[in-house]
Amino acid sequence: MKALEAKKHKRSRSTRFRNNLSGWALILPSVLLLFLIVWRPVGMAFYYSLFRLQGMKAVEFVGLQNFKDVITDTAFLQTVFNTVKYVFWSLIIGMPIPFFCAVMINEMVVGKGFFKFALYLPVIVPTVATCLIWKLLYMDGEGGLINALLYFVGIGPADWLSNKTLTIPLIIVAATWQGFGSTLIMYLAALQSVDQNLYEAARIDGAGFWKRFWHILLPHMRGIILLMAIRQIIGVFQITEQPLVMTGGGPNGASMSLGLTNYFYAFQYGQFDKSMALGVVSFLFLIGLTFIYFKLDRKFSE
Amino acid sequence: MKTFSDKTNGLLNFMELKQFRYRIIYGIMMALLIIVSLACLLPILWIVLSGFKTPAEMYSIPPQLLPSGFSLEPVKNIWVKVNFFKYFGNTLMEICGALIFDLVINGLAGYVLSRIRPKGSAVLETIVFGTMLLPSVSMVPLYMTFVNMPILHINLTGSFLPLWMQAGCNAFTIMLFRSFFNGIPMDYLEAARIDGCSNIKIFFKIILPLSKPIIVVETIFCVIYSWKNFMWPYLILGSTERETVSILLYQISSGSMSITMPEIMLVIMFSIIPPGLFYALFSKQIMGGMNMSGIKG
Secondary structure (H helix, E strand, C coil), X not given: CHHHHHHHHHHHHHHHHHHHHHHHHHHHHHHHHHHHHHHHHHHHHHHHCCEEEECCEEEEECCCHHHHHHXXXXXXXXXXXXXXXXXXXXXXXXXXHHHHHHHHHHHCCCCHHHHHXXXXXHHHCCHHHHHHHHHHHCCCCCCCHHHHHHHHXXXXXXXXXXXXXXXXXXXXXXXXXXXXXXXXXXXXHHHCCCCHHHHHHHHHCCCCHHHHHHHHHHHHHHHHHHHHHHHHHHHHHCCCHHHHHHCCCCCCCCCCCHHHHHHHHHHCCCCHHHHHHHXXXXXXXXXXXXXXXXXXXXHHCC | CCCHHHCCCCCXXXXXXXXXXXXXXXXXXXXXXXXXXXXXXHHHHHHHHHCCCCHHHHCCCCCCCCCCCCCCHHHHHHHHHCCHHHHHHHHHHHHHHHHHHHHHHHHHHHHHHXXXXXXXXXXXXXXXXXXXXXXXXXXXXXXXXXHCCCCCCXXXXXXXXXXXXXXXCCHHHHHHHHHHHCCCCHHHHHHHHHCCCCHHHHHHHHHHHHCHHHHHHHHHHHHHHHHHCCHHHHHHHCCCCCCCXXXXXXXXXXXXXXXXXHHHHHHHHHHHHHHHXXXXXXXXXXXXXXXXXXXXX
């Protein structure tokens, strides 16, 4: 009896060992890639930002000199201000549109499917194609669609992207066009979980459309709205591709963002050390935001 | 055909929709949605239509919104001129590899964390979850990694491998798979294990056939994302024989190719049609998948 027990025990131990072994073997590629592609580069950035690089070789330890160079660059303050402007406009333009569209689509009796299809369509358009489309829409002279339409209203062609004050909001309009569909779908999903009995009770109490919107729908959606806002701030804070393709940072640096500066440091001027120093600065800022995001996400995702 | 009397959910119900003032609100909402839909569709439609204009029509005054005729000749010409087929093939290569890496590596990781749970799973989970929290820090260190792989000291730029590796390394996808596998009853796996199935065999014989919904969703995300992907393909494959459609578009936009305005629009159209068809086929699954994945964009 005892021998049998021991044998069983031994077998279960060996199967457990085999189980552990195969488990680790199966997850190994994933762990290796996570280390190589996500974690190691963070360490590299912190490490190399303290050195002067020649090409990709560290040649001299310079302490915080790279950080000093990056921050005291004459364009740095302007770039930070521009980035804040990007975030500001994305909150003004990019936040309300998907939310209200989701609420309205949810109310539709017919055409729900069509509206969802149409509003999500821009999401699948390649990012560079979106930038190009909007660059052409905003084109100066009669070739651009917006100017062509203005012509029929009787207003002469206006400058769009080459207008210093308009360029950032216009880039955000293009980015919103591209991205709001995916946010909308999430709002729509969240709207499905509103307790319908609350509406019924409110109706009986004589609450009108706006009251129901304000006191039932909005409180229910507050969590996800906040979540989307932080997600958007994190995303837009790193905006790079849109200004790169649409304006190249111009006119005269008016649409330069931190992400684009970072890109230029690295792949235009070949100053990898400075690029990493700037990367570390934005990383520290973003990690704070991300922390808040996941705190909220844990709280609201149920 | 649904009618107002079917409407019981939402801010407005069928009783209220009989009243004039609520009908007005409903009408305004519908009008606004139509405007937004047009804003989404018209730029794409304009690109497609303008592609058929002649350069003279493009800049004519008064502006001409419609082309004077549709001939397939320019479409064929530009297809040959930019050699679009090459870029298309490269993008397909990028997508197929990315898809395999994505499904296999992330899928297995999700399976291990959900169903095998070897010793040390808690540590692994913390690593994966931490990865989701980590914002990106400049593209340079990763670029340096690809130029000079640690230990192996080989340069991977110019090959698809860096892009595939990135696709195989997505903590959000791992979590997506994990939460899906959590829903598969343990009894199935126990039964198979008693019959002497190995973990890998269980994965292919039991888990995979049950995972069709999640595989479909992840495939759609991966294909759309890879087709849109620009920055890394550009850094890794730029000015090589393996340039993708996005890189072609960027070259056109930066003016490094002599090409007329209508031709640009035709190339944009080429770049939209494949994902557009894909979207038309799978839009239902995309909408459903969004709900499934929660926060994954």
